[in-house]
Amino acid sequence: xxxVTQMEGPVTLSEEAFLTINCTYTATGYPxxxxxxxxxxxxxQLLLKATKADDKGSNKGFEATYRKETTSFHLEKGSVxxxxxxxxxxxxxxxxxxxxFGKGTRLHILP
Amino acid sequence: xxxxxxxxxxLFRKEGQNVTLSCEQNLNHDAMYWYRQDPGQGxxxxxxxxxxxxxxxxxxxxxxxxxxxxxxxxxxxxTSAQKNPTAFYLCASSILAGPSGNTIYFGEGSWLTVV
Numbered sequence: 001x002x003x004v005t006q007m008e009g010p011v012t013l014s015e016e017a018f019l020t021i022n023c024t025y026t027a028t029g030y031p032x033x034x035x036x037x038x039x040x041x042x043x044x045q046l047l048l049k050a051t052k053a054d055d056k057g058s059n060k061g062f063e064a065t066y067r068k069e070t071t072s073f074h075l076e077k078g079s080v081x082x083x084x085x086x087x088x089x090x091x092x093x094x095x096x097x098x099x100x101f102g103k104g105t106r107l108h109i110l111p
Numbered sequence: 112x113x114x115x116x117x118x119x120x121x122l123f124r125k126e127g128q129n130v131t132l133s134c135e136q137n138l139n140h141d142a143m144y145w146y147r148q149d150p151g152q153g154x155x156x157x158x159x160x161x162x163x164x165x166x167x168x169x170x171x172x173x174x175x176x177x178x179x180x181x182x183x184x185x186x187x188x189x190t191s192a193q194k195n196p197t198a199f200y201l202c203a204s205s206i207l208a209g210p211s212g213n214t215i216y217f218g219e220g221s222w223l224t225v226v
Contacts, residue, residue, distance in 0.1 A: 101154045104153050
């Protein structure tokens, strides 16, 4: 069946560091891929998405590229801020409209 | 404003009581979902509904019940049969978009604590 695997956290970085959170997936067909962010005590917010191979999703300085050859959708940001501290979830949605989430990666940014 | 509204934000339940969490959306989305999130953990699907008057069990449906009498509303009842109900509950909705899958949007969540 379909699945999403993302790197375990927590990830701790200093402010202005480069961020990568790895996400790989297993799916039949051509799913859509997503990154969600969850701030403490809140629901999940859609951060970015990509619906086909080689698409790049971007928002708030974050980027992720849909790589079908490596079945990956890694999240990157060139210079993180303290306000980026949150939990990040990778997810996929397939033709059956089922949405599969990764387990989440907690990110701590130190000032 | 368009969105998904969950209420209450905080709820306390005594042992043996049923409680109902409300979820309303004005996005005209077809599908609605309920997830449970335990502290420091990922999301687990409780129930989902793709059309009015129809719903499907998710991965952890035992001890929960839902109804979908209106497109906009998908309330979740946590029954006394749910032995460990203390958690953060997230409601979500989406348009059923076809071959590329759909984008899911979340409410702000409801905290349920057993006292």
